Amino acid sequence: MVVEASIMKIHVNRIPFEGLREETTYDPALLDLKRRDLQLQEPIALSAFITKAEDELVVQADIACRLHLSCARCLGAFDSPLRTSAMLTYHVRPTDVVDITEDLRQEIILAYPMIPLCRRTCKGLCPACGQNLNLQACPHQKESRDGPPETETQSSPAR
Numbered sequence: 001m002v003v004e005a006s007i008m009k010i011h012v013n014r015i016p017f018e019g020l021r022e023e024t025t026y027d028p029a030l031l032d033l034k035r036r037d038l039q040l041q042e043p044i045a046l047s048a049f050i051t052k053a054e055d056e057l058v059v060q061a062d063i064a065c066r067l068h069l070s071c072a073r074c075l076g077a078f079d080s081p082l083r084t085s086a087m088l089t090y091h092v093r094p095t096d097v098v099d100i101t102e103d104l105r106q107e108i109i110l111a112y113p114m115i116p117l118c119r120r121t122c123k124g125l126c127p128a129c130g131q132n133l134n135l136q137a138c139p140h141q142k143e144s145r146d147g148p149p150e151t152e153t154q155s156s157p158a159r
């Protein structure tokens, strides 16, 4: 995959009547997309279909990238794909050049998980000793937990 421009500019007068499909990749390092618990390490793939109707430019954007996250409960690192679609509309004049980069950046940030979890059932760390409870139980868990410990769901053979 070739990393192209860090920005995407659309020349309104170059959009044909039937619309234009643009495939491009963004270097995430140039887009200021970092969050404390989250990084992008691979290029962001953008597939856009651009149409123009009178004074309106419409960009149907499909965005795909890969997130490198740290789990909010156990602090473990994990990767997760991000896919999102957006419909961006702009009021334009025929001679305008529209830079959609900032809007794409916002769409990606909106698609971030609010609270990254390595798995839905992540047990997190023991508040008393810091043991990663996904790997091993610790003595502190008996008092604070009611009921038997959860067992990992497996495709159990019928006996």
Ligand SMILES: [Zn+2]
Pocket (backbone or CB within 6 Å): 071, 072, 073, 074, 075, 076, 117, 118, 119, 122, 123, 124
């Ligand atoms: Zn976790």
Ligand SMILES: [Zn+2]
Pocket (backbone or CB within 6 Å): 126, 127, 128, 129, 130, 131, 138, 139, 140, 141
């Ligand atoms: Zn403990």
